[in-house]
Each structure stands twice: as C-alpha cells, then as structure tokens.
Amino acid sequence: MVKKVAVLGSGSWGSILANMLVENGNKVVAWTNMEEQAKELNEKHTNEHYVPGFTYEKDLIATTDLEMALDGVDAVLFVVPTKVMRLVAQQMVSVLEKNGAKPIIIHASKGLELGTHKRLSQVLEEEIPEQNRSAIAVLSGPSHAEEVAKKDLTLVTAASADLEAAKTVQELFMNKYFRVYTNNDVIGVEMGAALKNVIAIGAGALHGLGYGDDAKAALITRGLAEISRLGVAFGAKPLTFIGLSGVGDLIVTATSVHSRNWRAGNELGQGMSLQEVIDTMGMVIEGVPSTKAAYELAQQKNISMPITESIYDVLYNGKDVKSVVADLMEREGKSELD
Ligand SMILES: NC(=O)C1=CN([C@@H]2O[C@H](COP(=O)(O)OP(=O)(O)OC[C@H]3O[C@@H](n4cnc5c(N)ncnc54)[C@H](OP(=O)(O)O)[C@@H]3O)[C@@H](O)[C@H]2O)C=CC1
Ligand SMILES: O=C(CO)COP(=O)(O)O
Numbered sequence: 001m002v003k004k005v006a007v008l009g010s011g012s013w014g015s016i017l018a019n020m021l022v023e024n025g026n027k028v029v030a031w032t033n034m035e036e037q038a039k040e041l042n043e044k045h046t047n048e049h050y051v052p053g054f055t056y057e058k059d060l061i062a063t064t065d066l067e068m069a070l071d072g073v074d075a076v077l078f079v080v081p082t083k084v085m086r087l088v089a090q091q092m093v094s095v096l097e098k099n100g101a102k103p104i105i106i107h108a109s110k111g112l113e114l115g116t117h118k119r120l121s122q123v124l125e126e127e128i129p130e131q132n133r134s135a136i137a138v139l140s141g142p143s144h145a146e147e148v149a150k151k152d153l154t155l156v157t158a159a160s161a162d163l164e165a166a167k168t169v170q171e172l173f174m175n176k177y178f179r180v181y182t183n184n185d186v187i188g189v190e191m192g193a194a195l196k197n198v199i200a201i202g203a204g205a206l207h208g209l210g211y212g213d214d215a216k217a218a219l220i221t222r223g224l225a226e227i228s229r230l231g232v233a234f235g236a237k238p239l240t241f242i243g244l245s246g247v248g249d250l251i252v253t254a255t256s257v258h259s260r261n262w263r264a265g266n267e268l269g270q271g272m273s274l275q276e277v278i279d280t281m282g283m284v285i286e287g288v289p290s291t292k293a294a295y296e297l298a299q300q301k302n303i304s305m306p307i308t309e310s311i312y313d314v315l316y317n318g319k320d321v322k323s324v325v326a327d328l329m330e331r332e333g334k335s336e337l338d
Contacts, residue, residue, distance in 0.1 A: 003075055004026070005172070006028075009032075009078065009080035009109075012145040013145045015030060016148050017079060018077075020148065023057060024173070028059075029068065031065075032064060034064070038063055038064050054149045066091060076106070077139075082289065107120050107137075111286040138190055139157075140156060140189050144252065151177045153177055154177065154178050156245075158180050158183070159189035159190075161184060170182055183240065183245070185236060187231065188231055188237050189240060191230065196254070197285075197290050198290055200265065200287060216255070219307065226303075227250075227294075261286065265287075274288070274314075288315060292316060310328055
C-alpha cells in the first residue's frame with residue numbers, strides 16, 4: 001500500500017532514505033530547515049553538499065514547511081542529529097496536534113542525548129504523546145548513505161517493542177538491495193548504534209597514527225566487548241551486539257572511509273585538533289557527543305570501558321592520541337573474558 005512518509009532531516013542519510021522510499025512506491029516529503037536545500041532538491045534533484053554527484057528521484061518533494069510535510073502522513077522518519085531530536089519532535093507534535101494525524105514514528109539516527117544520556121526512542125516517547133502517534137521503531141545497522149545511494153547491498157534491522165510495527169518498517173523499506181530484519185531489542189539496537197561511533201573514532205585514530213590491521217582488529221574486538229558490557233548493564237540482550245546493529249555496524253563504521261566518525265579519528269591521529277576536525281567535516285560526527293554520554297554512563301554504572309575512557313581523554317581532556325594508545329597497552333595484564 002502506498003504510504004505518505006515525512007522524512008525529517010535531509011542530510012546524507014535522511015535524503016537517501018527518502019529517495020529509497022520513493023523508489024519503493026511511497027509518497028515522500030523530505031523536510032529541511034534550509035530553503036536553498038529544498039529548492040536544490042526540488043529543481044535540480046541534487047543535494048550536492050551532502051551526497052555529491054547523486055541525482056534524486058523526481059517524485060521526491062522537499063520542503064521547509066513542516067505542516068505540508070506532515071499533512072495526512074502515515075509514517076514519520078526522523079533522521080536529524082541526536083542533539084536536535086528532542087527539538088524537532090516538539091516541532092512535529094505541535095503540527096500533529098492540529099492536523100490530527102497519528103503516524104508510526106521511526107528514527108534512523110545514532111546517538112545518546114547529552115545530559116540525559118537517553119536513547120533516541122526514549123526521547124521520542126517522552127516528547128510525542130500517544131494520541132499523536134502509533135508505535136515507535138528504530139532503523140539501524142551497517143549502512144552508509146554513499147553505498148545505499150549506489151544501490152549497493154545493505155542489510156539492516158528494524159527494532160520496536162511492538163513486533164507489528166517492526167514488520168511495518170520492514171515492509172516499508174525492504175527492496176532488492178536493502179534487506180531489513182526485525183528485532184524487539186530496542187535497547188540493544190540503539191546502544192549498539194550509538195556506541196559503535198565511539199569505537200570508530202578510535203579505529204580512525206589508530207589508522208591516522210599509522211598502526212596496522214592487527215591493532216584495528218584488536219580495537220574492534222575489545223571495543224565490542226566494552227560496548228556490549230555497557231549495553232547489557234542497561235538491559236540490552238547480549239546477542240544483539242553480535243547482530244547487524246552491533247558488530248555489523250561496528251565493522252562498517254570502524255573500517256570505512258565513508259564513516260564520518262572514522263574520518264574524524266583518522267584526522268585526530270594525524271594531529272588535527274578536535275575543533276579543526278569538526279569545522280572541516282561539514283556533517284554530523286555523532287561519536288563526539290556520544291563518547292561523553294558513554295563515558296558518563298560507564299562511570300554511573302561502574303563499568304570498565306578503557307577504550308571509551310581513552311577517547312574521552314583525547315576529545316575532552318586534550319590528551320595526546322599516541323600517549324593514550326601507549327597507556328592502554330601498558331595496563332596490567334587481564335583475563336580476556338572478565
Ligand atoms: N550518513 C550516513 O550514512 C548515516 C547516518 N546515520 C545517522 O543519521 C543521523 C543523521 O546523519 P547524517 O544524515 O549523516 O547527517 P548530516 O550531517 O549529513 O545531515 C544532518 C541533517 O540534519 C539537519 N538538521 C540539523 N539540525 C536541524 C534542525 N534543528 N532541524 C531540521 N534539520 C536539522 C541538517 O541541516 P543543516 O545542514 O541545516 O545543519 C542536515 O540536513 C545521525 O544520527 C547519523 O548517525 C545513520 C546511518 C547512516
Ligand atoms: O552509521 C553509519 C553507518 O552504519 C554512519 O556512520 P558515520 O556517521 O560514522 O558516517
């Protein structure tokens with residue numbers, strides 16, 4: 001059945017998912033806060049800053065008018081950076097209260113809210129009253145906009161406490177190159193998504209420092225161990241961390257030149273300052289705030305996360321990347337499974 005979908009956030013991931021939903025036969029409106037970007041998408045069918053060289057479906061409509069985007073909507077897909085998720089949800093609710101729509105709410109963002117440390121579905125649940133929505137679901141997994149744009153094969157997970165909602169999301173997104181599994185472990189899926197970005201910054205930093213494949217494999221493996229520890233302490237199922245939204249997304253983000261988090265780490269490893277990295281990226285680097293949130297959550301629950309602590313020291317305490325790697329290596333010997 002053709003659905004009307006509003007995609008909130010027209011950056012690299014939002015615009016490519018919006019395009020794919022048009023390909024899948026839906027009526028899609030991509031909402032952006034930039035008039036020029038809406039004009040470019042509508043007139044040239046491009047989004048040069050975010051996905052250079054890509055031509056979007058002609059039927060994709062872009063707008064800065066939230067009322068128009070949400071008129072008669074069946075599904076709303078949030079793909080804005082974590083730091084504005086709450087604000088955008090509030091904006092959406094004020095429109096839904098007027099137009100009476102009760103859409104399924106999906107988000108495809110990856111992060112933990114600074115200050116509250118909340119997962120994004122928790123933020124959405126808090127901000128969107130039940131009378132303005134049906135279920136809340138999460139779309140997550142190893143998926144770079146640059147590769148989905150090329151219709152490269154991509155497998156992801158749709159997670160919701162409501163299995164029917166997860167199935168609805170599966171049906172909405174699935175096609176010949178984009179395969180969607182369902183999962184009911186929302187905590188595990190969202191924690192894996194947010195925390196893999198932290199480890200990806202570390203993997204990029206190792207690359208920037210000139211370390212080889214042994215070091216990167218070790219970082220990914222030990223990184224997975226510590227993000228699973230934190231996730232499980234907050235109620236995630238351990239098995240989710242060896243699924244697409246766990247190790248799958250960790251592998252792609254910690255090894256791909258497409259990853260903004262990996263690239264940020266690489267530049268830090270090559271000696272750039274954090275401010276220079278942020279200023280030149282031009283896109284969101286979710287791992288930076290998520291490192292702070294993860295560090296604080298680990299302290300709160302007394303969970304050992306040595307890699308996250310080291311990345312935190314580099315990002316927030318100005319420590320030198322090379323010296324934190326040396327410190328990690330020189331810690332006392334440990335049992336692998338503790
Ligand atoms: N890129 C990817 O391949 C993937 C990204 N993700 C996740 O998706 C989320 C978005 O990432 P991505 O698309 O890469 O980010 P980008 O930086 O490419 O785009 C973010 C978009 O959000 C917009 N935005 C920022 N603030 C607001 C606001 N207050 N109201 C409306 N729009 C706003 C930005 O607009 P402006 O230009 O005006 O700032 C921009 O268009 C992140 O959580 C990321 O982790 C998940 C999987 C893959
Ligand atoms: O989540 C992603 C891939 O699955 C995108 O990661 P980056 O934000 O690091 O580009």
